Amino acid sequence: MIKATDRKLVVGLEIGTAKVAALVGEVLPDGMVNIIGVGSCPSRGMDKGGVNDLESVVKCVQRAIDQAELMADCQISSVYLALSGKHISCQNEIGMVPISEEEVTQEDVENVVHTAKSVRVRDEHRVLHVIPQEYAIDYQEGIKNPVGLSGVRMQAKVHLITCHNDMAKNIVKAVERCGLKVDQLIFAGLAASYSVLT
Template sequence: MTKIAESKVIVGLEVGSSKIVTVVGEVLPDAVVNVLGTGVCPSRGIERGSVVDLEAVTSSIKKAIEQAESIANYEIQGVALAITGKHIKTINESGCVPLETGEVTSEYIDRAIRTASSIKLDEGSEILHVIPQEYKVDHLEKTKKPLGLQGVRLQAQVHMITCHQDWLRNLRKAVENNKLKIDQVVFSGMASSYSVLTEDEMELGVCLIDIGGGTMDILVYADGALRYSQVLPFAGNEITKHLSEIFITSPRDAETIKVKFASAVYPPLTFADKKIEIAGLGGRLPQNITKQKLAQVTSVCYTELLSIVKEELITLQNELKQKGIKSDLTAGIVLTGGGSQAEDIVQCAMDIFGIPARVGYPQNITGLTDYVNKPQYATALGLLQYCYLNSEDSHITPPPLQNNGFVSGAKKVVDWIKKTF
């Protein structure tokens, strides 16, 4: 049973391809996150969400945890763990149950959802989340609130997110090697949506693109429900690697140049003539280029990344139209994650998608906001909000906490849970 907890301390842990992020926060009864401590450590031993060096990942997690414990003055014993990677798979399914009493009750809703999620999965896969989309009673119109309706049959439409056990098993081991208990495992894109999206955006239609180091998480909300989620196994690290090869410099220097000077459009919108020195590799002399020359390379990279997403959206929108589901993304594109901080990326997104775009910053946080009010903390902070709203004994996931009016948003979720489950 999904429930709302009292104020309590929760720890979010994101094990990314480029960095490990730990956030300790007290989630207040009004669902605002009071950040008590953070820990960030460069990631070692993980690529595109997959553990490739267990000892290195274990050590990196330990450093991030110890840093957060020191700042928060709090001993961390359990964490909510984010997971991503190309092994993440999603399915839209439906399940029907007969209404033996002639009326929809919470028991019938639960049975319909479980029927929808009882399909055979790929070998080695397990369910992370089952997210209700809508319900249909006989020939009535689709509804998100079927409780009490009269009829003969109830159909539930759900969005399921699965992961592969091998990826999860090794990630768990790296965490548990630090003597930490894993309270919940959450798809990282889902966690980010809890942190940066609003109720209005989800209702109007929005695409969330979380650009990390090794992966991009994509979620699409249309007609008030999650319709699509996917992980693309390439992101910011591909751009770093390309810069390293083009300018013959170390990956570390290429990453620094990307973070400080890269523009997602050409020519860059500001300071195009700014001089940039790129350190040489293996004793070679440094190069001096302009920001405009750098943008010739980086703008192509960001355009290619977002164009892949656009192709996915076109396919999805055609599928939704065929099913009679509203597919417009009126609220546009929300970019988050470390890669969303590239200069001019909003302009790049608007040029490619032809709809509004914005960068998604974590919302409704207090405490150490100077440290965490950045897109790269969206997943870790979203983990705290997710755990606050979801019990550990159920895969069934309600809609994200609405953050346009946080207190009223929390009440809406409580009401939704009571009426639906």
């Protein structure tokens, strides 16, 4: 059996209220992903995106992972974990910074996005994603890529997606009890949009 790290493989895992699904994809040289393994199990121990029976969730995750490993002929060591449920929330924020030189650099863009995402989210929540919506330089709004443009100050409008910290920790704990590492937490709705729109 080949380890998932020996080939360029990515593994997605979603632990839902109805089912647990695992998907193994092989990343091709052109960047496309070829699905080579799937596994699923009716979900037990989940309710509205939260864990209510940890051991039941662990068993379901292990069953789905075992099926995906068997089909893909690989050993899975880490996953990208999709989150959903009523504990996910969103908010729009704005950040503003002076432009360090006459021309906007990538560092300026990173700084303005960092400023926008540095707002205080509810204590029990943590940020999953920061999605830049648009930029403005001085009085020009609606800019998609400000790098190379001139101005004095730049503003970024970003969309923050957050999740309840303890609910995320409990789902991660179930995955880790299967001997897996969580590479990244991803909002399931955002992951689905990428699969449909790209």
